[in-house]
Amino acid sequence: MLQELRELQKKSGAILTEDESIIESFGNDSQGFNSADNDVVICDRSHWGLLQLTGSDRLRFLHNQTTNNINSLQPGQLSDTVFVNSTGRTLDLVTAYVTEDSIFLLVSPNRQQFLYEWMDRYIFPMDKVGIKDISDKNAIFTIIGSEATTKLNQGDIANNAITELSPNNHKFVTINDEKVLIGEGTGLKLPGYTLIFPENQAKTVWETLTNLGIIPVGDRVWEQLRIKQGRPYPDQELTENYNPLETGLWSTISFDKGCYIGQETIARLNTYQGVKQRLWGVKLNQEVKAGNTVTLDDKKVGILTSSIQIEDEYIGLAYVRTKAGGEGLKVTIGEAIGELIAVPFLSHEYYKP
Structure with a gap:
């Protein structure tokens, strides 16, 4: 037992x-x-x-x-x-x-x-x-x-x-x-x-x-x-506010398998490259709580969904609008400065038949 x-x-x-x-x-x-x-x-x-x-x-x-x-x-x-x-x-x-x-x-x-x-x-x-x-x-x-x-x-x-x-x-x-x-x-x-x-x-x-x-x-x-x-977690990165393409779970999706629940939306987003936000790792210069808004030039471009301290390092996960930029982008999150980084678990490559 x-x-x-x-x-x-x-x-x-x-x-x-x-x-x-x-x-x-x-x-x-x-x-x-x-x-x-x-x-x-x-x-x-x-x-x-x-x-x-x-x-x-x-x-x-x-x-x-x-x-x-x-x-x-x-x-x-x-x-x-x-x-x-x-x-x-x-x-x-x-x-x-x-x-x-x-x-x-x-x-x-x-x-x-x-x-x-x-x-x-x-x-x-x-x-x-x-x-x-x-x-x-x-x-x-x-x-x-x-x-x-x-x-x-x-x-x-x-x-x-x-x-x-x-x-x-x-x-x-x-x-x-x-x-x-x-x-x-x-x-x-x-x-x-x-x-x-x-x-x-x-x-x-x-x-x-x-x-x-x-x-x-x-x-x-x-x-x-x-x-x-960069593994997403329920009620943080895995919610009904996001689809798996935004979350970076491309490796879990078959675009050749045919019909399944939600397939039409996912196929259309891939075909027309319509992913409007993406999940990224964030390197932070200080502690900041999840739920804080991600801003660029004082404009909201996303949200921090997870954050944690690992020894002297502060890291998090955040959804950020695709048009704002990707890896290397410097953003403000609460009182912290963050830089978007690639994380091993996630990918953002469109599928090409």
Whole structure:
């Protein structure tokens, strides 16, 4: 059970939220942030949502619901994809793991109920699709860092299966007699793996991995990494005020797949190069809160959606009007001066057939 895991984590210095659903920190944020780049860390993401699609129509159904080419996926493959509404506005960025008999959807925190209900309304009597919310029955760990593969193969922990895992693929492995789904990818543009498995295995798997010398980090480090990388987050960058082209999620969109919810709007924006605002990283000279207006020559050109301090650096994410400029643009945000920077997770290239 997760409670056993929490007790183990607290012994390692974990600082948790009041309901103990999220680890805020292990008191090692600076070390953890740097180790995610040059060593390896483990982050408990069990507070994220997990949905399961079953039935013979599951691929076709998800294909018609989201932006990526889900029909092309084979068992053992995974893909990021975006749920959008009928006008192409963003609902959530998710990762789909296709197995022989299911699709597991890793969704953002507190979005599983919304997406469950959203999909359920589109299931018709003849559709062979089932949806389950299995969030409370599973644990989710993400291992991040340049040494992730080396550490996981240390002592042949998963029968050396990690070295055989190619990009955008996953497989089931055994860790200390526990069956674990391990997928290549971290939800960031950083090397590593995401593990999904029943919650009653969580304590054993966590103990096994941290005993290898993998450094535990909390959600505060994840937040630092996601802003530094540019991964958008619900109620901040992922809202129905924006579409995935504005958000920079071009890599999650198939322009050749045919019809899906919101497809016409997204296709038209690409065809006529009609993206009016874009999400950028922002390097700031001082702390400033999200929600502040971005101005250029005293005119509003955007809004700051996220901001955080990483050691002596202040960075954020902001939507800025395309006509105002792009990378390198100097702007004012509250009392701070900011410079737009490219971030690894996002791209802004129009698709050319």
